[in-house]
Amino acid sequence: MLVGAIEHLADERSKEFEAELNSRLQKGDDPFDAMVEMLWSTFSGPLYWAVVELMVAARTDSELLERFEAFERSLGGRIYAAFKQLTGRGDREARVAVEMTLYFMRGLAMERIFRENDAHYDDLVERWKKSLRTMLS
Numbered sequence: 001m002l003v004g005a006i007e008h009l010a011d012e013r014s015k016e017f018e019a020e021l022n023s024r025l026q027k028g029d030d031p032f033d034a035m036v037e038m039l040w041s042t043f044s045g046p047l048y049w050a051v052v053e054l055m056v057a058a059r060t061d062s063e064l065l066e067r068f069e070a071f072e073r074s075l076g077g078r079i080y081a082a083f084k085q086l087t088g089r090g091d092r093e094a095r096v097a098v099e100m101t102l103y104f105m106r107g108l109a110m111e112r113i114f115r116e117n118d119a120h121y122d123d124l125v126e127r128w129k130k131s132l133r134t135m136l137s
């Protein structure tokens with residue numbers, strides 16, 4: 001039941017994410033900036049903390065783990081598809097760059113448990129955007 005609720009919330013957030021992303025692109029925002037900033041917004045919001053709790057619970061519950069893995073694959077697929085649409089890149093390097101971005105976001109979100117310093121995190125996100133561009137150039 002918990003996974004279903006989080007799946008529903010994630011689905012709603014995905015729809016909002018896509019609408020906001022399209023709006024930002026229509027305004028002329030840089031695709032890399034838009035994607036990274038919006039992912040950070042998602043990873044620093046309350047839905048992500050529900051997902052973290054689910055991750056922890058899934059560690060010792062094989063049925064929950066199976067459902068959670070399916071949820072993660074689905075969500076990851078949506079993120080990869082959005083990135084490909086934004087950048088026209090669907091090659092191996094692009095997939096690795098997106099995966100690294102997701103790992104970066106998870107780590108940065110977890111760091112916020114121990115230290116709230118939004119200016120520092122904003123600086124790291126800016127640096128990641130530059131690194132991402134370099135990786136894919």
